[in-house]
Amino acid sequence: MLQRTKVWRGVSLPDHLVKEIEEVIIKTKRYRSISEFVSEAIRLRLEEIQKDLRREAVAV
Incomplete structure (x- = not known):
């Protein structure tokens, strides 16, 4: 059986953004952690961006 290993990287965020994220997590209870919030935000x-690039490719 093949095992997939996840590689994690760290990033630095300004403190004011982290505080805003923490407030959203507390108020909405939609996320379990800052990492989960940031991962979803980046994915979205x-x-x-990918959708925009596809549109631009079609328009050319």
Whole structure:
């Protein structure tokens, strides 16, 4: 059986953003951690960018 290992990287965020994220987590209870919030935010933004790139490719 093949094992997949996840590679994790660390990133630095300005303190004011971390505080805002913490407030959202507390108020909404939609996320279990800052990491979960940031991962979803990045995934959603990447999807937006990829969609824009596909539109641009079709328009050319």
